[in-house]
Amino acid sequence: MDGEGSEVEPADPEIDQGAGGIQIDKIEFSLNPRISFTVGSEIDLDLGATSSTGLAIAYVAEGLPSWLNIIDGHLRGTAPSTTGSFNLTVTAKNEKGSVAQRSAVYVLPAHIEMNTTPLQMVSGQALSVPLQASNGASNANFVYTLISAQGATATIDESMLTASYALPGTYELVIEAQDVNSPQISRNTFRIPVVVDVIPLTISVADLDTTQYVTTLERFTAAGGWGGYQFRVVEGSLPAGLSLKWDGTLSGAPRDTDTRSVTIEVVDNKGLTARGVVTITVKGNPAITPAGSLTTAVGPYSAIFSADSSQLYLATNQTISLVDIATSTTIKQLKIGTNRSAALSPDGNRYAVASDGALQVYDAKTLEKVNEIKVGTSAMAVVWSADSNTLHFARSKSGSVAELVSYDASTGAVLGSVAFGKTGSGWRIDALADGRVLATASGSSGIYVLDTLSGTTRVITPTLTSYFVAAAPGNTAWTGAGGTLRRVDLETGDVIATHSIKGIVLAGLTMSPDGRWLYVSDSRNLIAVDTRDGSEVVRVPLPSGMSPRTTVSPDGRMVAVTGGPNTTTLLKFTASD
Structure with missing residues (x-):
């Protein structure tokens, strides 16, 4: 009153x-x-x-x-x-x-007092504090009002103050307390200092179990501190094939079985650090075993397995060598002219080499020449027909056009030809069971389905870049460019599957005889891809300096990779099913 x-x-x-x-x-x-x-x-x-x-x-x-x-x-x-x-x-x-x-x-009336002791908290976390004003009156009823909250997200719910600060520092909350039961307006304004400390910097790591040749992707994380985290190895070393990026990403395909402990350190943008120890165990891979390498005087241009998968035909720019895989012994070697491409007939009886304007055909077992077909220009790609009777090769034609020409392998007679794409050195061809040939050209998009007997050319997926092609079961084909693989229906032209392979630029594409595996290569790795789901099964590092070409043995258990300096790398796949 x-x-x-x-x-x-x-x-x-x-x-x-x-x-x-x-x-x-x-x-x-x-x-x-x-x-x-x-x-x-x-x-x-x-x-x-x-x-x-x-x-x-x-x-x-x-x-x-x-x-x-x-x-x-x-x-x-x-x-x-x-x-x-x-x-x-x-x-x-x-x-x-x-x-x-x-x-x-x-x-x-009564004079209001309130505790203004500085509040302590850490950045990024919410602080909840009950407000406790007093004026000595037993019937006091306080109402609190937030006047200002410097740098904070803050609210008052009845007498509970909740505040959070994104950044460390010293701030101030201004709060008014009013006793609504006082007979005269009884209020006071209080300034409460808030000291916000940085959250302690911590690192989160966990022991890692991985498998030899299998792509590994792990992410170490940090919390607290001032942000701007950078990770590094400060004690020990990572297994060969693995690397740690500054952002905490551990990736790669480990090359050797190993167990080791590594200390990882994270540093924030104000120099705070935290460390964690991770034990990395690399188990052996039952799916693949390195089978060694074969050394030649000159880097082999191609490696082709014999029909029984026990021998390799290694072609360099000047020689052909027949090598026993088990003993690494050269059984026979021939000097030839400039070698551009080579192919073994599906029946395993004849070996053809494109050299110095001719297709030279050899007996596969003795390497005795059985035929020489003059073609007028060097072929850039050679493939046999499925019945082993016809040789197809791609060459340049006048008018900047590529041409596929088919010859009878026994008589040398021209069976037909068809133009496709643009002239270039990036041709890839593969034979279909029905006598047609698949081709890609680096200067053109799409897959070409070529029929030299009828002289017809059909372009599949003309808008897609395709540098490599491999015939697949079910009238389909796999094609690739960059890091993308696509399976294409050759009848409808539809893309029926698309898979991305991380971290590569495609340099080779080969399919296993049963159609189950795709062997994809770039300048650093050979990658086995399961065609059923596009999953990467193994990633095997290759010798440095390779421009790889891959060949799969007829039994599907071994892959030869050429293109390195005087070396052919052999890999045994033991879990193909």
Whole structure:
């Protein structure tokens, strides 16, 4: 309650006719019409009435609470702990009967205090703190208002303060507390310092079990600190074939069986560091075994397996060598002219080499020449027909056009020809069982289906870049460019499967005889891909400096990779099914 007191006019004053003359007796009252006491305080208030004649004053009060008394002209007592407001009427009277009366409202407010001890927290985490204001009043009811929250996301729900800071630093919260039960507006504003520390920098690593030749991808992570994390190996070394990027990505295909512990360190952009130890175990791969390498005087241009998969025909730019795989012994070697391409007939009986404007045909077992077909220009790619009777080869034709020409392998007679694509050195061809030939050309898009007997050319997927092609079961073919493999229906031209191989630029594409595996190569790796789902089964690192060409043995258990310096790499696949 808030109101003004009122003064009651005194009764007619008494007239004193003493020795000093006539004096009028009147009481003056100075009591404030609004009296404020603080809860719990000691009260000593002079009521302040005076008589003009100097006579003694006596007081009578109405509405005086039990904790307040009039003693010697003073209101004295101890204020209670409860805020509130009350009416008080005080009458002053002297012995002559003069009277004055004053009404007042006295109130019991309270001064609000609140703990402003600095708050401690860490960045990125929410802090919840109960607000606890006090004013000594037992009936206080506080309402809190957030005035400002420098640098924070903050809210107040009833008396609970919740705040979070993204960055470390020193901040300030400004909060107003108000006691709504106080008889007069009782509020105060408080400034609370907030010290935000950085979250301790931590690194998360876990032991890794992986398999030889299988692509590994692991990510180490960090938390806390100042961000901008960079990872590095500070103790030990990673297994051969694995590497750690600055962002914590561990990747690669381990080359050797191994177990080792490596210490990984992360550093943030203010130099804080944390370390973790990871044990990496590389298990042997039952699916593949390196079968060694064969060394030749000159880097082999191609390696082709014999029909029984026990021997290799290695062709360099000047020689042909027949090598026994088990003993690495050269059985026979021939000097020839410039070798551009070579192929073994599907029946395993004849071996053809394109050299110096001719197709030279040899007996596969003895390497005795059985035929030489003059073709007028060097062939860039040679393939046998499925029945082993026809030789197809691609060559340049006038007008910047490529041409596929078919010859009878026994007589040398021209059986037909057909133009396709553009002239270039990037031709790849493969024979279909029905006598047609698949081709790609580096200067053109799409897959060409060529029929030299009818002279027809059909382009499949003309808008897709295709640098490599391999015939597949079911009248389909695999083609590839960059790191993308596609399986194409040769009848409809539809792309029926697409797979991406990470981290490579395609340099070779060969299919296993049963159609189950695709062997994909780039300058660093040979990758076995399961054609059923496009999954990468193994990734085998190749010698540096290779421009690889791959050949699969007829039994599907071995792959030869040529193109390196004087080396043919042999790999045995033992889990093909």
